[in-house]
Structures are given as structure tokens and as C-alpha cells.
Amino acid sequence: MQETLILAIDTSCDDTSASVVRGGRRILTDVVSGQGRIHAVYGGIVPELASRSHVEMITPVVREALEGAGVPVAELSAVAVCHGPGLIGSLIVGCAFAKSFSYACGLPLIGVNHLEGHIWSANLLEEGPPPLPFISLVVSGGHTALYRVDGPCEIFELGKTRDDAAGEAYDKAARLLGLGFPGGPAIDGLAGAGDPKRVKFPRAYMPDSLDFSFSGLKTAVANYVRSNASGHGAGMVVEDVCAGFQSAVVDVLVEKIKRAMAREGVSTVALGGGVAANGGLRHALAALGEATGVNVIIPPKKLCTDNAAMIGAAAHVLLMRAETDGQNVNKNQNLDLNPKAYLPVSYNRSGL
Ligand code: KG4
Ligand code: ZN
Secondary structure, eight states: OHHHHHHEESSSSSSEEEEEEEEEEEEEEEEEOOOHHHHHHHTTHHHHHHHHHHHHHHHHHHHHHHHHHHOOOOGOEEEEEESSOOOHHHHHHHHHHHHHHHHHOOOEEEEEEEEHHHHHGGGSSTTTTOOSEEEEEOSSSOOEEEEEETTTTOOOOOEEBOOOOOOHHHHHHHHTTTOSSSSHHHHHHHTTOTTTTTTOOOOOTTTTOOOOOOHHHOOOOOOHHHOOOOOOHHHHOOOOHHHHHHHHHHHHHHHHHHHHHHHHHHEEEEESGGGOHHHHHHHHHHHHHHHHOOOOOHHHHHHHHSSSSHHHHHHHHHHHHHHHHHHOOOOOOOOHHHHTTTTTTOBOOTOO
16 A cells, blocks of 8 residues: 555544644644634533534635645545544534545545544654554543553553543633633643642542542532632632642552553553643653653644544554455445444453
């Protein structure tokens, strides 16, 4: 097979994104149109507004990605689109566009799981793809899970959140603190100016488990705010609350990564998902790498938050695998939409 040239699209949540990726590794363009300002006033994503904005933005965003890449459509090898998990109204826009575009241009259409996109974003790093096997922590607004990645389509779930995702906890804590939406960057920014030891929040380590739980932490923040914020914030230093909250989240994520690497005997870990843009987490993992010699792969922040380049990287992996297996990944006629799509290639090993 010639080097692939993939037009990739992601509209799973509140970012309209299109990218052209060469050979599954080289990003020619990665255009992301965020909707932060539309949702900020509501303190969270309003699905109906998200899908309407995708309808407005999908054509200009795809056009910008194609024109910026400077490649004629005739040279594309496939169109890839995220078909779940995500908000149904948002997914429909990207999928409908990708279906029509691929049909009109006679190109194969590849449906990509959003989580698989976050996992394979590690292939887009300048230093090249991570050595196999590696542990992947996908930590975003909708998901928090650990995977063992043995190869293309060999992705095994080791643990996942039993309640809130880490990003969800960030967004809810920020809301309680009146910091707006999205909460992750706001808390991250203030945490640096606070003392992480002054306000102690619980850590759900759960012995012998690689699962996560963040709902207790969220409740602890709510209780703390209720008892300390009366009298115009008297007694509450927001920076310290942010620092205490962030260190609780980061401690748990780092501990679970260490456990997963030890249990699986794997010495490489790669991060993905919006919370992987967090300064505290990036710093703690870099320190872990320095202290223990494990290989820590931390993608640039732009590749952590939602983007279409990661969908292109995952689609390339699927194409390569399909070629090896003699399968046809082109689901041009009836790409399934599945807002709760789970990694189709994984199975749960947490009970082993
Ligand atoms: O991966 P993503 O862009 O979308 C989903 O697939 O969910 O992740 C969005 C999440 C939001 O919850 C946002 O608050 C969080 O990532 N986030 C952060 C940071 N930047 C984004 N959380 C902590 N620190 C950050 N710097
Ligand atoms: Zn995501």
C-alpha cells in the first residue's frame, strides 16, 4: 500500500475538527474550531447548541484543513470520521458530512472510535510512535481508563472510572468554585499559585484495582465550599482548594499508572485526553520518568484535547491492520452511529 493520506473528522463533543494526516504520523493540518464561548454561559456543554454549531462549522473547517494541506482531493486515500462515543447530535453532523464527502469523491470511509483516537495520538509525536507494548491512560471529560496496547487492534482495558471521569470532576469542581467552563484549564491555572497541602481531599486508591472513582472527590469539594465559602469567601483560598483538588486527582492517576505498569510488566506509558494537558499531571509523570527510568510519553497539549489528527492516526492503524488481515474497512454504505461506542477490539482484563 502507498503511504496513506487521510482526511479525518471529529465532531464527537464540542470541537469541530478536521485534519489531513500523511502515513498515520505526519500532521499536514489539524484545524480545531472550539465552542467554549457558546457553552461557557451555561456552565457545561448544551448538546443542541453543540450540534448546531457543528453544522455551521463543518464545511469551513474541512475546507481549511484540505486547503492548508495543499493536497488535491484526488490524492486522498480515505476519509475517517469519529462515530462514537460522543453526543449523538454532534456525531451525526461529522458522520453525515464524511459519508457524503467520501461518496461524492469515491473514497473509502473509515469509522473510528474516539478513545482509539486518543490512544493512537501517541503515534503523531515527532520522536515517532511509542514502542509496543505500552500502557495508555485516556483521561478526558467523558472517560478515564487505562489500556494495555499490544498492537494495532490489540487494545485491552485494564481499568476505568466507576463514576465520574477526571475531566468531569474538574469541570464540576470548577463550577462549585465559580470558575466557569471548561473547568480543567481554570483549576490548572490557579493550582500553581496555591498550597496543595493546605486543603486535604480524599484519594480513591481502591486496593488491587486499576479502576478509578472521582465522585467522592467532587462531593468533598462541594462540602468544603459549603462550609468555608460563607461570608463572601471568608476562610476559603480558591488557589489552595484548586491545588488540593489537583494534587488529589494527579496522585490517583499516577498511582494507577504505576500499578498498571508493574502488573503488566510494561515500561512505557502514553497519555491522551484533555486532562493530559494538565500541568500538574504532566509534571508528576515527567518526574516519575526521571526517578524510575520508565518511558513516559506526553503528547503536546494540542494533541491531548480533542482533535481530528488523532482520528487520522487511528484510521491509519486500522487500514494497516485491515490490509494485513485482508479485510475491507470501508463501511461507506452503512457506517454505524454509536454514541456509546466502546472500543470494539478490547476486552476487560480487570478481573484477571
Ligand atoms: O479530550 P477532551 O478535549 O474531550 C473529551 O473527549 O472529553 O477533554 C475535555 C476535558 C474537559 O473536562 C476539560 O476540563 C479537561 O479535559 N481539561 C483539563 C485541562 N485542559 C482540558 N483538565 C485539567 N487540566 C487541564 N489543563
Ligand atoms: Zn476526547
